[in-house]
Amino acid sequence: MYRYDELDQAFVEERVAEFRDQTRRHLAGELSEDEFRPLRLRNGLYIQRHAPMLRIAIPYGLLRAAQLRKLAALARRYDRGYGHFTTRQNLQLNWPALADVPDILAELATVQMHAIQTSGNCVRNVTADHMAGIALEEIDDPRPYCEIVRQWATLHPEFTYLPRKFKIAITGSPEDRAASEVHDIGLHLKRSAGGELGFAVLVGGGLGRAPLVGALIRDFLPLADLLGYLEAILRVYNRHGRRDNIHKARIKVLVKSLGAAGFRDQVEAEWQAGRASAPVLTAADVERMRGFFRPPSYEALADRDVTAGREPRFAAWYRYNTRAHRVPGYRAVFVSLKAHGGNPGDASAAQMEAVADLAERVSFGLIRTTHSQNLLLADVPQDRLYEVWRELESQGLAMPNIGTLTDLIACPGLDFCSLANAGTLGVAHDIQRHFDDLDYLYDLGNIEIKMSGCMNACGHHHVGHIGILGVDKHGEEWYQISLGGSANGYTALGEVIGPSVPKHEVAATIGRIVEVYRALRAEDEPFIETLNRVGLAPFRVGAYAQHPQAA
Amino acid sequence: MRNILRRREIVADDWRHLGEELAAGASVILPLAELRAGAARWSAWRGRLGVRLTPADAPEDLAADLPRLNLVAVEFPNAGDGRGYSQGRLLRTRLGFWGELRAVGAGVKQDQVFLLARCGFDAMELAPGEDLEAARRALTRYSVAYQPGAVDANPGRQRFFAL
Numbered sequence: 001m002y003r004y005d006e007l008d009q010a011f012v013e014e015r016v017a018e019f020r021d022q023t024r025r026h027l028a029g030e031l032s033e034d035e036f037r038p039l040r041l042r043n044g045l046y047i048q049r050h051a052p053m054l055r056i057a058i059p060y061g062l063l064r065a066a067q068l069r070k071l072a073a074l075a076r077r078y079d080r081g082y083g084h085f086t087t088r089q090n091l092q093l094n095w096p097a098l099a100d101v102p103d104i105l106a107e108l109a110t111v112q113m114h115a116i117q118t119s120g121n122c123v124r125n126v127t128a129d130h131m132a133g134i135a136l137e138e139i140d141d142p143r144p145y146c147e148i149v150r151q152w153a154t155l156h157p158e159f160t161y162l163p164r165k166f167k168i169a170i171t172g173s174p175e176d177r178a179a180s181e182v183h184d185i186g187l188h189l190k191r192s193a194g195g196e197l198g199f200a201v202l203v204g205g206g207l208g209r210a211p212l213v214g215a216l217i218r219d220f221l222p223l224a225d226l227l228g229y230l231e232a233i234l235r236v237y238n239r240h241g242r243r244d245n246i247h248k249a250r251i252k253v254l255v256k257s258l259g260a261a262g263f264r265d266q267v268e269a270e271w272q273a274g275r276a277s278a279p280v281l282t283a284a285d286v287e288r289m290r291g292f293f294r295p296p297s298y299e300a301l302a303d304r305d306v307t308a309g310r311e312p313r314f315a316a317w318y319r320y321n322t323r324a325h326r327v328p329g330y331r332a333v334f335v336s337l338k339a340h341g342g343n344p345g346d347a348s349a350a351q352m353e354a355v356a357d358l359a360e361r362v363s364f365g366l367i368r369t370t371h372s373q374n375l376l377l378a379d380v381p382q383d384r385l386y387e388v389w390r391e392l393e394s395q396g397l398a399m400p401n402i403g404t405l406t407d408l409i410a411c412p413g414l415d416f417c418s419l420a421n422a423g424t425l426g427v428a429h430d431i432q433r434h435f436d437d438l439d440y441l442y443d444l445g446n447i448e449i450k451m452s453g454c455m456n457a458c459g460h461h462h463v464g465h466i467g468i469l470g471v472d473k474h475g476e477e478w479y480q481i482s483l484g485g486s487a488n489g490y491t492a493l494g495e496v497i498g499p500s501v502p503k504h505e506v507a508a509t510i511g512r513i514v515e516v517y518r519a520l521r522a523e524d525e526p527f528i529e530t531l532n533r534v535g536l537a538p539f540r541v542g543a544y545a546q547h548p549q550a551a
Numbered sequence: 552m553r554n555i556l557r558r559r560e561i562v563a564d565d566w567r568h569l570g571e572e573l574a575a576g577a578s579v580i581l582p583l584a585e586l587r588a589g590a591a592r593w594s595a596w597r598g599r600l601g602v603r604l605t606p607a608d609a610p611e612d613l614a615a616d617l618p619r620l621n622l623v624a625v626e627f628p629n630a631g632d633g634r635g636y637s638q639g640r641l642l643r644t645r646l647g648f649w650g651e652l653r654a655v656g657a658g659v660k661q662d663q664v665f666l667l668a669r670c671g672f673d674a675m676e677l678a679p680g681e682d683l684e685a686a687r688r689a690l691t692r693y694s695v696a697y698q699p700g701a702v703d704a705n706p707g708r709q710r711f712f713a714l
Contacts, residue, residue, distance in 0.1 A: 007708050011695040018692055022662065038631055039662055121631065151697045151710070157669035158640050161633025238637045243606075277644045279699065 001062050001366060002147045002292045004112040011154070012109040015116060019043045020102035027099065042122060042160070043105065044115025046418075051095045053416065054078075054104060055118040060128035060146040060170075061089035061369040065356040068367050070111045072352035078104055082348045084416075085337060087179070087409055087460060088167065089127050089369040090118055094416055116154060121162045121249075123153035123234075127169045129177045130370040133293060134326050134378050140189045140197055142170040144289040145226065148281065152227050159234045163241035164249035166234070167206075170199075178371055181205050181214045181491035182463060184251045185233065190220065198222045203233060203263065204255030205491075207457035212252045213491045215260035217267060223286060225271075228278030232271035236263070296364040296379055301329020306385050314389050316438065317400040322385065329382055333363075335375035335392060336399040336407070340432035343425050344410045345373035347397075354395045362388055373409055374402065405447040405514070406432050409460055413453035413470065414477070420453030422470020422477040427451065427506050434507035444514055447527045448488070463487035465528050466510060467494040479506045483513070483539055484531050497540045509543050516542035554683055556664065556675040557651070559690055561683050564676065566601060566622060566653075580624050580653075583608055586616065603655065606634040610641045617642075622651040625672070627658030636670045643671030643701060661686040665693060669700030 004012070019039070026036040040047075044055040056071065063071075071091055075083045078100055079093040086092060096104055108114055118125055126146045133141045149168060153159070159166075169180035172189040180186030186202040199221045205214030221229050233251075242248045255263045271278070307315040323332040335355055337345050347355075355375055359367045362384045363377040370376055375397075380388055392398035401407050408431065411417065413424030428451065435441050450464030461467035467482035478500040485494030501509050514527070516539050521530045531539065553564040566578045573579055580601040586593060593600060601622030604610065613623070623642055625635040635654065642648040653674035654667045664675055664686050677686055696709045 007695050007710055010708070011693065011697075014693050014695065035630070035660070121633075154697050155666070155693070156698055157666040157696075157700055158636045159633070160666055161631055161636065235637050239634055243632060243634075274645065 001064065001143075002059075002289075008112070009109070012112070012114050012116075013106075015043075015114065015155075016102060016105045016109050019105060023098065023102050038120055038161075040101075041120035042117055043101070044118035045098070045101055046119060047098075052098055052101070054093045054096050054101060054115060055086070056091045056093065056108060056113065056115045057118045057125045058089050058091060058113075058369050059150050060126055060132070060143050061130055061371075062143065063367045063369065064111075065360045065365045065367065067111045067113055068352050068356040068359070070107065070113070072349040072356070074104055074107060075352070076349040081350075082346050083352070084343070084412055085345045085347065085369050085373050085375070087371050087373060087458065088125055089130075089371065090125055091369070092412070094412075117160075119165070121164050121166075122160050123156065123162075123166045123168065126150050126153070127167075127178050127183075127371065129171045129173055130368045130376050131177060131323070131332065131378075132172060133295065134330075134332055135173045135175075136324055136326055137175070138173045138326075139191060140172045141290070141293055142172040142187075142189055143293045144286065145187070145189070145199075145223075146170050147292070148226070148285070148289055149230065152230070152279070156234075158231075159238060162234070162238055163243045164246070164251075166237075166251065168230075176488060176491070179460065179463065179487040179491075182207055182211070182460070182487060183214065185230070186214050187226075192220050192222075196222060199226065201229065201233075203267075204252040204260070206250050206252045207460055207462050208250065209247055209455050210252065210256075211457065211462040211493050212256065213493065215255055215263070217260060217264040224281050224283075225278075226281050228275060228280060229267075229271055231278055232267050232274060235274070236266045236270050240266075295327070296366075298327045298330065298379070299381065301327075301381055301383070303328050304382050306382050310386060313393075313400065314386060316442070317389050317393075317398050318385065320400045320404065320442075321398065321402045322380075325379070327379075331380055331382055331385060333377040333380045333385070333388055333392075334370075334402045335367075335377065335397045336402055337374050337397070338401055338407045339396050339399045340401075340406060340436055341429065342396070343412075344408055344428055347375070351395050351397055354391065355397065358388060358391055372402075372407060374407070400438065401441060403446050404441045405444055405449055405466075405510075406435050406441060408449035408451060409464070410451040411453050411458035417453060417458075419456055420470065421472035422453045422479065422503070424451050424453045424459065424468075424470060427468065427470075427479065427503060430504070430507040431510060434511055444517070445526050447514065448486075449510070450485070460487065461485075462493045463491065464494060465531070466513065468506060471500055473500070477503050479503065481506075481509060481513075481543065483536055484528070486528060495536060497536060497543055499544075512545060513539050513543050553676070555653070556677065556683060556687055556690075558673050559687065561687060566599075568603070578621070580622060583613070601651070601653075604635075604638055606632050606638075608638070610638045610646060613642075614646055617646060617648050617650075620648075620650060622653060622674075623648060624653045624655045624676070627654055627656040627663070629656075630658040630660060630663060632658060636666065639667070639670040639672050661689045664689050669696065669698075671701035673701075 078096040169178040169183040182205040188200040201218040202214030368376040414420040451468040452459035452461040453470040463485040480500040482494035576598040578599040599621040603624040
């Protein structure tokens with residue numbers, strides 16, 4: 001993975017010094033809260049419902065063991081002994097004291113980490129496919145380009161005060177595991193007819209109040225032009241994006257108002273006008289960066305049957321929580337942060353340390369975070385899987401539910417976030433209880449539930465097969481349910497099925513929805529395909545069939 | 552008398568905004584609308600002329616005027632409105648303006664000057680109450696940059712993807 005050189009190290013240390021000075025000025029009354037807010041946001045610090053929240057960047061979801069240990073130590077010292085992994089592959093600590101934040105950032109800098117641009121109206125952490133570099137069908141590893149974009153976007157002099165936040169995701173496989181089509185910019189690595197590497201460029205995807213799927217504005221952008229073209233997009237947005245209304249300030253609104261073709265024409269015109277002074281990525285730049293992401297030194301191993309004669313629970317874990325690897329004899333292993341009874345995406349300090357140790361023993365010392373709020377050990381020899389399972393099981397990290405209904409995505413909700421209307425975590429626990437029977441869960445197959453506590457859609461509810469949105473009704477928490485969304489394979493936005501339901505009815509309503517699926521499915525037909533085949537109507541009827549309080 | 556930052560030094564401002572007291576032959580900064588509306592008066596003005604852009608103004612519209620302008624002021628009404636960074640960058644790189652490029656407005660504060668300088672601003676008229684000495688020091692807060700910036704505003708060490 002990428003390693004800081006002296007220049008990167010100097011930069012993060014200077015950033016810490018700057019924020020220390022800004023925090024001092026704020027605490028001394030020299031910077032008002034209004035003046036301090038954009039500065040602290042650009043260093044990842046929110047002031048939340050109960051206490052500050054610090055969002056630490058995990059660029060494209062890649063961590064060394066020492067970095068994860070540092071996160072564990074920070075969680076223990078400054079949070080309440082745990083951290084929350086987000087859909088954008090970052091980590092949130094929930095209880096740091098404002099005055100401690102400069103020290104936390106200084107500690108992060110000692111392990112080549114930071115919280116720069118994890119919030120605020122600027123280019124956020126660049127995310128990637130968690131299967132980068134190991135996926136069977138990959139065209140090219142997206143991570144070198146993510147790191148190039150990360151560096152380019154870091155304290156970009158022109159684009160640090162955009163109309164609104166700006167999220168970029170890069171994928172290198174046909175399957176989109178990074179929700180790239182609901183990002184402000186989604187870049188898909190591809191090869192031209194002549195075999196040249198480049199990107200398809202999608203712009204204007206996003207969730208929130210007006211969910212939209214990104215529009216393809218360029219079918220093929222050569223690698224060399226990556227940064228120049230990004231500058232053209234960002235410049236059009238920075239100049240013409242709306243700043244009068246926070247709810248209309250995302251680039252998707254600009255793309256929609258101009259139309260995809262109109263927006264593309266502006267970007268192309270800007271790009272042509274600025275090409276003479278635009279950055280060009282040289283082959284040497286790309287090669288140098290690719291050098292940081294070379295495959296580790298795999299041993300020559302053969303694929304083997306590791307489940308023969310083992311416990312059924314191990315076999316289930318192998319089936320659900322491990323994935324095929326490009327290299328024979330290896331598997332990718334999900335570390336499930338979706339234990340029933342736990343908060344989706346949360347890991348304790350002890351769990352983080354155990355995963356760090358495990359990564360050093362069996363996976364080249366690297367850990368990945370995933371869009372689905374789990375961790376991944378990417379390169380585990382198959383003959384170590386049983387040992388890995390035992391260790392994960394002992395840590396509560398082997399819940400064999402990856403890809404099932406209880407591998408759900410949820411924002412932290414009302415318990416932590418000042419924006420939320422509803423307590424997503426309690427609903428997640430209800431769902432886990434309702435679907436605690438693993439045989440039943442496995443019979444349901446792949447169903448993605450995504451839940452957000454408010455319209456901002458941090459839990460991506462629009463693109464869940466089943467989406468759950470918390471709404472406030474006269475001070476009470478109600479939940480709106482949508483069906484048919486997807487972010488994986490093809491992107492679709494779900495449709496709300498009817499009136500919202502009270503909190504205690506959410507799990508039971510989902511129970512009725514999946515029963516409709518069980519009754520209507522063809523053999524081996526996944527939930528989303530049944531839904532697409534038969535339409536919403538029977539699900540709508542089933543969902544409310546026994547609902548006493550539908551209103 | 553107002554002090555400003557110009558080329559990394561604190562200096563007395565030798566320009567006046569329209570509406571401030573103007574001696575004959577003074578160097579004056581006009582709103583773009585005034586430059587157009589009062590064309591006859593200002594073409595006969597003996598002093599130096601500058602123009603002030605609001606965030607919504609397109610710097611491209613100024614192309615024909617630039618040869619007779621000694622200064623372009625770009626307004627930052629608050630710290631969050633970043634349109635001026637693009638305006639400045641375009642004036643320097645695309646429109647070839649080499650006169651004084653000055654950031655003005657309530658959004659021009661010590662925490663912005665490093666970015667401003669790298670977008671090509673060589674002068675900053677700081678918001679009222681700002682500590683100019685602190686702002687001057689903030690110009691060298693970073694020794695490193697990841698992007699090419701204005702020629703004379705790059706910190707000592709840079710790594711960016713080639714031009």
